[in-house]
Amino acid sequence: MVTIYGMTDSGNCYKPRLLMALTGRPFRHVEVSFLDGGTQDPAFTAKNPNAKVPLLEEEDGRLLPESNAMLLYLGEDTPFVPQDRFERALMASWMFFEQYSHEPYVAVRRSLILYRTMEATPEQLASTLTAGNKALGVMETRLAQSPFLAGETPSLADIALYAYTHVAPQGGFDLGEFPGIGRWLAAIEALPGYKPLDWHPGN
Template sequence: MILYDMIDSGNCYKPRLLMAKLGIPFTRIEVSSRSGETRKADYVAKNPNAMVPLLELDDGRRIAESNAILLYLAEGTRFLPADRYERALAYQWLFFEQYSHEPYIAVRKALLTFPERAEDATPERLAQTLERGNKALGVMNKHLEQHAFFAGSTCSVADIALYAYTHTAEKGGFQLDAYPAVVEWLKRVEADKGHVPIEWQP
């Protein structure tokens, strides 16, 4: 398989992390959205949405969207709960991650750390992303005060998806110490077998 990937993207880290944990061999091709590579014609022909990650299967079929890739890779493994209710919880948290978490926690980090995003870092945008990112962290913390993981009693695709941007949230100005249950959960995810850091490459 081929993963079209940007090394410092949390969304791209998700499938890399899961493939590392599952021991799935793959070829990684760097395609940077910041340099415009995702908008070049040859890449748009592969993914018309012009974004990474993109997984190309051995037979040439392709899957876009990080959480869809996670679900494909996790099928039949310990990372996708067999129980119907717990599996639905995994989906719930995947939707939460993309709708209520990533648009604020990931975006605020990008606004503060990527020079090309500096003009978008208005006081209003920074305030909004801080407020809504903290709300997301609060929702996570409340859940984790009662549960070790997000869907069932072990690490799942939901934890991988939420870990990707939460573990670097402080680079976006979020104070993780205010969310002790989240901090402890991060440690549990990192202790799960096969964990690799965001800069890992096959």
């Protein structure tokens, strides 16, 4: 059985858990958090020298870090990877967008407000709000044209971007300004097998 090391309320750690739920695949969850120093524990850094979660461990001991790489691995041969070549590339483009244009602002602002592990400056809060709203606006434009990010059906791109978008209000973002995103969030939450952020086996 696959093991996923992760932090329950982290969006990045939620991505593979949500995909496993949507595809009905069993896995083992091991809670590891930066808040209590768990990601710095030598037993964990021996598995992932980058000292970050999530981390996937296969039964044979192979290890895979990075949430979107995990989605690509776990999503192979599932309906969440389009058969059409262009749609697969479009899915990948949104996954890159999530890491470079969305997560650094939407997720980081949420983390600054939620965890308070460091003092956020007014300038940092203002800049992440502006850039995060820009990213949400890009999504809104796409979702006004398409029910899902890569086409007519949900893909790994939707899972990747759902993770931090649905909790964006915790970072001070007003999703009421983005009705297309609101409809899209509801569509993701209506998928068979959907589980919320705090879900993992045994929880």
